[in-house]
Amino acid sequence: MENVNIDRETLRELADEGNESALDRLADLVDAAGDLDELSELLDEGSMRAGFLLTRRATAAGDLRELQRISDAGYDEAGRELERLLKAPGDE
Numbered sequence: 001m002e003n004v005n006i007d008r009e010t011l012r013e014l015a016d017e018g019n020e021s022a023l024d025r026l027a028d029l030v031d032a033a034g035d036l037d038e039l040s041e042l043l044d045e046g047s048m049r050a051g052f053l054l055t056r057r058a059t060a061a062g063d064l065r066e067l068q069r070i071s072d073a074g075y076d077e078a079g080r081e082l083e084r085l086l087k088a089p090g091d092e
Contacts, residue, residue: 015045024049043073051075059085 008029014022023042027049030038036057042050051070055078058066064082071079 023047027053043070043075046074048075051078054078055081 006025008026011022011026011029015026023045024047027039027042027047030042030050031053036054039050039054043054051073052075054070055067055075057063058070058078059081062085064085067078067082067085071082
């Protein structure tokens with residue numbers, strides 16, 4: 001398989017045209033670059049991959065407010081993670 005180096009601008013153009021794979025790849029590149037603002041924008045555009053990546057970061061940091069924001073933006077797993085973190089030990 002050929003390793004293709006695709007730039008963010010090209011991925012953005014493809015994502016804007018509705019290509020979900022390009023949107024997912026863009027989210028991965030943005031996450032790797034640590035650009036949380038752009039990753040949040042991708043979530044707002046409907047990228048579930050961005051939601052996953054943001055949820056992973058927020059869960060690791062124990063950031064309950066960020067998990068709520070991600071959940072409100074439409075990524076349900078963030079809500080489940082938030083509820084898991086809010087449960088008192090022994091509630092299960």
